[in-house]
Amino acid sequence: MKVLPFLTAATLACGTAGASAQLRLPTLPSLPGVTLPSVTRAPSTLLTDSELAPRDLSDLRRRTVRELLRRNSSVLEADRAGEPLVRGEVLAFSPTPKALDALRAAGFAPLRERRLEGLDMRVLVLQAPPGLGTAAALDRAREIDPPGSYELNHVYTGSGTLAPAGGASGAATAPAPAVPGRIGLIDGGVDERHPVLRAARLQTHGCDARHPSAHGTAVASLMVGEGRSFHGAAPGAMLYAADVFCDQPTGGAVDAVADALGWLAQERVPVINISLVGPANRLLERVIAAMQARGHVIVAAVGNDGPAAPPLYPAAYPGVVGVTAVDARRRTLPEAAQGPQVTFAAPGADMAAADGAGGFSLARGTSFAAPLVAGLLAQHVGALAPGNTNTAIGALAAIGLDLGAPGRDPVFGLGLVGEGLRASPMLARK
Numbered sequence: 001m002k003v004l005p006f007l008t009a010a011t012l013a014c015g016t017a018g019a020s021a022q023l024r025l026p027t028l029p030s031l032p033g034v035t036l037p038s039v040t041r042a043p044s045t046l047l048t049d050s051e052l053a054p055r056d057l058s059d060l061r062r063r064t065v066r067e068l069l070r071r072n073s074s075v076l077e078a079d080r081a082g083e084p085l086v087r088g089e090v091l092a093f094s095p096t097p098k099a100l101d102a103l104r105a106a107g108f109a110p111l112r113e114r115r116l117e118g119l120d121m122r123v124l125v126l127q128a129p130p131g132l133g134t135a136a137a138l139d140r141a142r143e144i145d146p147p148g149s150y151e152l153n154h155v156y157t158g159s160g161t162l163a164p165a166g167g168a169s170g171a172a173t174a175p176a177p178a179v180p181g182r183i184g185l186i187d188g189g190v191d192e193r194h195p196v197l198r199a200a201r202l203q204t205h206g207c208d209a210r211h212p213s214a215h216g217t218a219v220a221s222l223m224v225g226e227g228r229s230f231h232g233a234a235p236g237a238m239l240y241a242a243d244v245f246c247d248q249p250t251g252g253a254v255d256a257v258a259d260a261l262g263w264l265a266q267e268r269v270p271v272i273n274i275s276l277v278g279p280a281n282r283l284l285e286r287v288i289a290a291m292q293a294r295g296h297v298i299v300a301a302v303g304n305d306g307p308a309a310p311p312l313y314p315a316a317y318p319g320v321v322g323v324t325a326v327d328a329r330r331r332t333l334p335e336a337a338q339g340p341q342v343t344f345a346a347p348g349a350d351m352a353a354a355d356g357a358g359g360f361s362l363a364r365g366t367s368f369a370a371p372l373v374a375g376l377l378a379q380h381v382g383a384l385a386p387g388n389t390n391t392a393i394g395a396l397a398a399i400g401l402d403l404g405a406p407g408r409d410p411v412f413g414l415g416l417v418g419e420g421l422r423a424s425p426m427l428a429r430k
Contacts, residue, residue, distance in 0.1 A: 058306035058335035061277065064157055072249035077134060079152060083279040086153040086250050090137050091283050092124040093149035100124070102144050107132070114255050116262025119290045123258050123283065125153065149283060156244075156252040156278035158188070158215040159301040159312075160325075160348070160365020162355055182238045183378045184264045184272035185220055185371075186257060188213025189243040194354045196225035201238040205263045206256065207246040214356030216243065218363055219275050221354035222371040230352065230360075233375025233418065240269045244276075252276060258287045265291055270381040270388065272296060273374035275367035277303040277312040285317050292319045295384035297392055299323060299374040301366035307338040307411075316341040319389055321377065324413065325349060325369035330403060332411055336366055342413035343393065344400065346372045372418040 065084050069076050077087045089111065095103070100110075107129025114123040128137030134152065141150040191212035192202050197220060204210075224239045225232040242260030245251030257276070264272055272291070277300075288298055299321040303312035315322035315337075322341040325333045325348020332338075333349060348369030355361040373396070380392040393414070400415030408414050 058304060058309070060161060060335070061157060061159070061303065061305055068155075068157070068249075075249050076155065079154070079279070080135065081279060084155040084157075085134065086155065086253050088128045088134055088137070089153040089253075090126045090128060090134070090141050091151045091153050091255060092126055092141065093151070093283050093286060094122050095124055095145065095148055099145040099148050103141060106140065106144055108137070108141065112255075114259040114262070116258060116265070116287065118262050118265025118267070119287065119294075121262065121287065121290065123255050123287075125255050149286065151254065151281055151283040153253050153255055154278050154281050154284075155250065156254070156257060156276040158367055159275055159277045159303050159370075160215070160363060160367030162214055162218055162353065162361040162363055164361060181378060181382070182240060182267070182269045182271075183223060183234055183374060184267075184269035185216070185223060185239060185241040186244055186260045186264075186272065186274045187219050187241070187276065188216030188245045188251075189247075190220040190239075190241045191217040191354070191356060191358075194221065194225075194358055196221050196227040196230045196232075196354050199226060200224045201236075203238065203240045203267070204243065205240070206243040206260060211243060211245065211247040212356060213243075213245060213247075214361075215275070215367065216241070216245075217356055218353035218361070219273065219367060219371045222351075222363070222368055223273065223375050225354055230354075233372045234378050237375070237378060240264055240267055252278075254281050254284050257284060261287050261291055265294060265296065268384055270295070270297060270384055271374050271378040271392075272298050273371050274298065274300045274314055275370045277301060277305075277315070280313050280316070284314060288314055288317050288320065292389060293386065295386055295388040297321065297377055297381055297389045299370050299377060301370040302337040302339075302341055304333070304335040304365050305337060306335055309337060311339055311341050312337060321373060321389065321393065322413070323366060323370040323373045324411070325364075325366045326403075326412075326416060330401075330416060333364070333366075338410045340410060342410055344373050344396065344414055345369070345403065345412040345416045346418040369418075376418055 075087055076084050079085050109127040111125045111127050189211040223232050224237055226235040244256040244260050300315035302315045302322045302324050314320050321343045324336045324342045324345045326345050327349040346369035349364045351363045352360045353363035377392045380395040381388050397414040400417040402415040403412040
């Protein structure tokens with residue numbers, strides 16, 4: 001096993017500069033001999049299944065999707081591969097006036113328009129003609145305008161689970177140095193009233209009203225959370241958080257994700273975390289490629305459908321920094337995806353995260369490894385510039401731990417990062 005330069009506990013204690021030196025993974029606030037009480041987690045359609053075996057979440061997303069479709073069949077349906085989408089909606093990428101006239105004549109009705117001001121693009125959401133199914137409507141739009149770009153409005157979901165933290169304890173960590181600059185989040189709503197987020201610098205986007213979610217709050221805490229004994233990967237950074245769910249059954253749809261990316265482009269946010277997964281979508285791929293061309297670094301969870309499952313997106317798009325998760329023994333989670341889309345591994349099991357009830361829960365899944373990598377990458381990216389992704393990846397790989405096969409491999413990618421002090425980040429069940 002080849003080992004790349006890695007910061008040990010001794011060098012961390014000496015205050016050595018560098019991304020890993022600055023990271024102290026979050027732990028539950030605790031004192032020796034004191035056990036934290038159980039935490040009741042707020043309900044969330046994105047997250048958990050209490051009956052699921054805690055050591056393997058490989059069926060969680062599929063079960064979540066089935067339940068999502070069952071409960072919201074009037075507005076959602078499955079595509080040919082079983083992935084959720086908004087019923088009766090077709091996305092048009094910057095259609096020409098002539099194409100739009102032809103679509104209207106064929107019975108398509110414009111529903112809403114997403115102007116991606118930061119990218120000079122627009123996404124038009126069209127209602128399918130009466131009597132035409134969603135898949136058939138997509139085929140019809142492509143027949144009417146062959147040069148155009150049309151897609152289904154897929155729905156993306158979270159990639160991890162939160163469990164009550166009863167019976168868990170963790171050692172307090174030293175405060176992490178502040179990270180300047182900006183970092184972006186596309187997820188559910190963030191509860192800025194949570195104790196570890198009250199002091200965070202936060203800009204929000206996406207909803208007319210606040211809709212805090214357990215998933216979005218947990219991921220945000222791992223990025224910028226800070227408290228007496230809780231420190232995210234990039235405390236002090238300005239968090240630009242886009243809520244793409246807004247507590248709606250159609251939350252997580254591609255047009256909302258594209259709108260969030262456009263906002264982050266306009267705000268010139270260099271590093272963006274997306275702990276959401278779903279199917280390949282050509283319109284989303286085009287928007288992400290446009291972001292990357294401007295120098296934005298996109299970090300995404302690779303998903304928890306299992307090592308043999310097809311790749312999930314946006315992590316599997318070219319140039320996206322895909323993140324898998326490991327446990328306290330540096331083993332990849334059995335449910336974590338594998339493949340060429342894996343760029344880095346990071347801690348993602350039995351780790352403290354803020355929850356939707358004002359307390360803390362144990363986080364598990366690639367959803368919660370990705371924000372740690374995003375926080376580390378943010379320390380290597382300054383002004384927007386083409387090539388930022390490769391530069392940041394190279395800098396982070398140089399201080400990672402190369403696990404598995406030498407060099408980049410489909411299990412750990414370029415190696416494990418964000419480990420920090422092994423004595424403190426993970427929580428031990430009593």
